[in-house]
Amino acid sequence: MTEPGHLPRLLLTLAGITVLLFLCLPIVIVVPMSFSSASSLEFPPPGFSLRWYQAFFGDGRWLVAAGYSIVVALIASTLALLIGSIAAYGLVRGSFRGRALVESNVMAPLIVPQIVTAVGLYIYFAKLGLLGTLFGLIVGHTVLAIPYVVLVMTVAIRSFDLRIEQVALTLGASWPTMFRRVLLPNLAPSAGAAWIFAFVISFDEVVVTIFLAGGIETIPKRMFNELVLQVNPTITAIATLLIGFSIITVGALALLMRSTGTVRKALG
Amino acid sequence: MIFTKRQLLKNSAGLVALSALGLRAGPSRAAAGEFRMIEAGGTSGESIEKGYIVPFTEQTGTRVLRESPSGLGKLRALVESGDSSVPLLEVSSPELYQAVALDLVEPIDWDVVNPDPMFDEAKHEYGFGYQYYSTVMAWGEGERAPKDWAEFFDPEALSGKRTLPDYAAYILPMAALAAGSSIENIYPIDLDKAFESLERIKDSVSVWWQAGAQPPQLLKDKEVQYAAGWSGRVAGAPGMEFTYQQGLLDLAYFVVPKGVDPELKKAAMGLLHEMSVAKNQAVAAEVVSYTGPSPDLEKLLPQDRIGEFPTTTANKNVQMFNDGQWWFENADEVEQRWQEFKLTL
Amino acid sequence: MTQSPTASIRPGRSARAGRLGATGLGFALPVSLFLLVAFDVPVLMMFGWALTSAKGMFAPFIEFFTRPVYLKVILNTLRIAAIATVACAVLGYVLAYWLRSLSGTARLVALTLVVLPFWVSILVRSYAWIVVLGNNGVVNRGLMDLGLASEPVAFLYNDLGVVIGTTNLLLPFLVLPLYAAMIRIDGRILQAAETLGASRWTIFRRVFFPLTVPALAAGMVLVFILTLGFYVTPAILGGGRVPMVANMLDMLINRLPRWELASAISIILLILTVLLHLLYVRLSRQAGN
Numbered sequence: 001m002t003e004p005g006h007l008p009r010l011l012l013t014l015a016g017i018t019v020l021l022f023l024c025l026p027i028v029i030v031v032p033m034s035f036s037s038a039s040s041l042e043f044p045p046p047g048f049s050l051r052w053y054q055a056f057f058g059d060g061r062w063l064v065a066a067g068y069s070i071v072v073a074l075i076a077s078t079l080a081l082l083i084g085s086i087a088a089y090g091l092v093r094g095s096f097r098g099r100a101l102v103e104s105n106v107m108a109p110l111i112v113p114q115i116v117t118a119v120g121l122y123i124y125f126a127k128l129g130l131l132g133t134l135f136g137l138i139v140g141h142t143v144l145a146i147p148y149v150v151l152v153m154t155v156a157i158r159s160f161d162l163r164i165e166q167v168a169l170t171l172g173a174s175w176p177t178m179f180r181r182v183l184l185p186n187l188a189p190s191a192g193a194a195w196i197f198a199f200v201i202s203f204d205e206v207v208v209t210i211f212l213a214g215g216i217e218t219i220p221k222r223m224f225n226e227l228v229l230q231v232n233p234t235i236t237a238i239a240t241l242l243i244g245f246s247i248i249t250v251g252a253l254a255l256l257m258r259s260t261g262t263v264r265k266a267l268g
Numbered sequence: 269m270i271f272t273k274r275q276l277l278k279n280s281a282g283l284v285a286l287s288a289l290g291l292r293a294g295p296s297r298a299a300a301g302e303f304r305m306i307e308a309g310g311t312s313g314e315s316i317e318k319g320y321i322v323p324f325t326e327q328t329g330t331r332v333l334r335e336s337p338s339g340l341g342k343l344r345a346l347v348e349s350g351d352s353s354v355p356l357l358e359v360s361s362p363e364l365y366q367a368v369a370l371d372l373v374e375p376i377d378w379d380v381v382n383p384d385p386m387f388d389e390a391k392h393e394y395g396f397g398y399q400y401y402s403t404v405m406a407w408g409e410g411e412r413a414p415k416d417w418a419e420f421f422d423p424e425a426l427s428g429k430r431t432l433p434d435y436a437a438y439i440l441p442m443a444a445l446a447a448g449s450s451i452e453n454i455y456p457i458d459l460d461k462a463f464e465s466l467e468r469i470k471d472s473v474s475v476w477w478q479a480g481a482q483p484p485q486l487l488k489d490k491e492v493q494y495a496a497g498w499s500g501r502v503a504g505a506p507g508m509e510f511t512y513q514q515g516l517l518d519l520a521y522f523v524v525p526k527g528v529d530p531e532l533k534k535a536a537m538g539l540l541h542e543m544s545v546a547k548n549q550a551v552a553a554e555v556v557s558y559t560g561p562s563p564d565l566e567k568l569l570p571q572d573r574i575g576e577f578p579t580t581t582a583n584k585n586v587q588m589f590n591d592g593q594w595w596f597e598n599a600d601e602v603e604q605r606w607q608e609f610k611l612t613l
Numbered sequence: 614m615t616q617s618p619t620a621s622i623r624p625g626r627s628a629r630a631g632r633l634g635a636t637g638l639g640f641a642l643p644v645s646l647f648l649l650v651a652f653d654v655p656v657l658m659m660f661g662w663a664l665t666s667a668k669g670m671f672a673p674f675i676e677f678f679t680r681p682v683y684l685k686v687i688l689n690t691l692r693i694a695a696i697a698t699v700a701c702a703v704l705g706y707v708l709a710y711w712l713r714s715l716s717g718t719a720r721l722v723a724l725t726l727v728v729l730p731f732w733v734s735i736l737v738r739s740y741a742w743i744v745v746l747g748n749n750g751v752v753n754r755g756l757m758d759l760g761l762a763s764e765p766v767a768f769l770y771n772d773l774g775v776v777i778g779t780t781n782l783l784l785p786f787l788v789l790p791l792y793a794a795m796i797r798i799d800g801r802i803l804q805a806a807e808t809l810g811a812s813r814w815t816i817f818r819r820v821f822f823p824l825t826v827p828a829l830a831a832g833m834v835l836v837f838i839l840t841l842g843f844y845v846t847p848a849i850l851g852g853g854r855v856p857m858v859a860n861m862l863d864m865l866i867n868r869l870p871r872w873e874l875a876s877a878i879s880i881i882l883l884i885l886t887v888l889l890h891l892l893y894v895r896l897s898r899q900a901g902n
Contacts, residue, residue, distance in 0.1 A: 023730055090639065094636060120656040123348065126346065243729075339867045341870045
């Protein structure tokens with residue numbers, strides 16, 4: 001069992017690689033297309049060109065959309081990380097009446113179909129005059145990012161031994177000192193992961209954004225509208241930039257976690 | 269408390285910044301100096317910008333903020349929430365009648381608009397018909413051209429995959445024609461016959477499109493050979509041909525959401541006036557080949573591309589007009605049957 | 614939910630050991646208040662539409678149950694979700710099992726590749742399939758060049774297209790927890806079985822697989838729930854021929870402003886999802902033990 005024979009082993013490897021290929025195929029295909037000289041989506045590309053990158057960087061509207069996406073994602077993910085992590089700590093270490101309720105409520109934005117959330121927020125924000133405002137968009141994205149933060153942080157806090165905290169406190173550390181010297185350094189890598197997760201959730205969000213954003217354009221909203229209104233290979237250039245950005249952040253995250261030894265724990 | 273003082277400071281600074289952002293981008297600033305409009309988006313939106321908003325802002329100094337896409341859902345949200353900051357919203361002709369029935373719109377102040385000459389159908393009590401568009405037959409380069417919708421709807425006479433609109437209002441009239449109605453007596457539409465035509469062709473339909481960009485893309489990708497698509501998308505596009513023969517002509521309207529700020533409404537009527545000016549319509553038609561409601565527009569259009577525009581005399585005469593009133597009266601039944609039909613695909 | 618997740622993770626320790634006790638509520642307060650104001654109230658208000666319809670309190674629900682078309686769309690969504698879930702389960706199990714057999718750098722690289730698609734826009738990933746699977750796409754040209762097909766295979770704009778796109782997007786949600794469960798299995802149990810003379814297949818069937826079932830089931834429920842709310846992928850890959858409930862809601866809200874009915878359908882969808890979620894919580898707790 002632990003050491004499969006040669007033939008099954010080969011078959012397993014083949015099957016595993018096939019599934020992995022299926023998983024990554026869309027990414028594999030998008031990157032070369034972004035360097036294509038064709039004026040529509042074609043694979044394989046007929047020639048090499050940087051025209052779609054020029055189209056992206058030369059178009060003020062894409063850059064404005066990128067700016068909004070980054071601002072919204074930065075603020076929403078930070079806000080979600082802050083209140084989400086605190087809540088995760090309370091949920092794991094506390095015991096109080098209604099905890100199950102709080103826990104379900106925190107997870108609800110993940111479970112409620114996004115279109116339902118989008119419509120609810122749309123009518124509500126319209127009443128409050130928040131439609132088409134950056135503030136409203138940030139609030140909407142924060143709601144969606146919170147469950148992911150809580151998920152990641154709950155697991156991290158749970159796997160962090162409570163006794164270490166207790167020892168620190170018994171040895172005379174005040175709660176804030178314990179938090180700063182024990183909790184924070186140990187949970188920082190997971191918080192980093194949760195933060196990046198939340199950032200990506202917000203950065204990629206399209207359904208709620210379409211409803212709430214009004215005149216504000218974000219990258220996914222523009223992409224969706226472009227896909228609907230005219231097929232434009234600029235999208236592949238943006239996707240490639242995003243993939244590059246993701247690989248860099250994932251790499252950074254891996255380094256971050258390796259430096260604290262969590263990678264071994266996380267990967268078994 | 270687990271907050272350090274510095275963190276607390278940072279948090280409250282963040283909150284202040286947040287609310288400042290909210291205020292800055294909020295609708296509260298939509299005072300007389302500017303107003304918002306909701307339109308369909310894409311090149312059509314750009315044509316509004318170039319053709320009408322630019323001259324309007326030059327003359328009045330009032331800025332116009334475009335938002336897209338539009339739809340009855342957005343209209344209803346504006347009205348129900350009491351948001352009075354959007355004086356103009358774009359709807360299609362069946363939507364216009366529905367909006368009136370749902371009591372979501374105010375009459376246009378035609379006295380304030382004081383329009384240049386316009387086609388009659390564009391001057392509705394509740395709607396300013398600003399843009400003609402047409403749903404037409406199109407086919408990939410090198411394919412045999414369909415004679416009429418009857419042939420288009422006959423998979424045996426004309427083999428090849430189709431793409432049709434996922435909107436009953438843009439395909440049922442053609443289906444009725446294919447079932448033997450004539451352009452003159454197409455309304456009231458015989459629903460049984462029209463759905464029979466759709467049943468006959470449904471296996472040859474690869475895609476029921478929702479976005480105007482899909483038909484030309486699908487033709488170009490050879491995903492389909494024949495399309496019923498919007499004229500502005502297929503006219504003049506490379507790799508495909510089209511005809512206005514038996515096309516379905518329709519009007520996009522601007523309506524005024526109920527309860528809008530009277531100041532903004534007054535300003536918006538000024539923009540509608542710009543939309544009635546033939547010279548401006550010619551600029552808009554350069555951006556997208558849909559045309560405005562002025563009878564004088566034809567001679568201002570680029571003559572080398574004159575066949576691309578839906579309302580030239582030659583093209584208008586061979587088309588049929590969609591009957592918004594009928595669509596409104598039968599909306600419920602049609603929608604129901606349409607959804608049921610879609611489930612049998 | 615009588616048993617708290619923490620209690621189940623740390624069996625034998627009383628709730629007293631949770632250092633915060635009731636103060637935990639204070640920690641959860643900011644998030645709860647935020648969600649109350651920015652999520653609960655709006656969603657409940659939305660539900661109000663179904664109950665305060667001008668046609669009568671339950672009119673939208675009556676319409677839902679008396680006109681077969683809405684129920685059919687929900688059933689179709691469940692069907693697509695079920696197919697995608699099974700596809701994810703089969704592919705995911707193979708992938709997780711293979712990942713488990715890797716070691717060192719190979720494992721790290723493979724895991725990175727599993728996680729990587731998470732970071733790429735759903736829009737882009739859905740759209741890429743058009744280029745891959747279209748009539749003129751890579752796969753069809755390959756098939757025709759090899760003589761395996763005489764005319765293009767219709768991968769897109771049907772159930773198959775939606776299932777392929779959905780499976781691709783949701784596979785990581787199943788693989789990662791399943792993999793985590795697989796590497797938690799104590800190798801000594803397997804060795805013991807081997808020592809007792811069991812064949813590899815028997816060990817897999819009788820020992821290994823049963824140990825992974827809770828994680829597999831939890832992952833499947835998660836994938837199922839997520840598919841129910843899918844909107845972008847069916848819109849792009851369904852060609853208007855695969856009615857899904859999220860797209861129907863979009864239509865009822867944006868095109869026909871029939872919010873009362875949309876709200877009623879949302880409530881029904883939510884009840885369905887919550888029930889499934891309770892199942893998920895149960896299963897993942899089993900998987901954790």
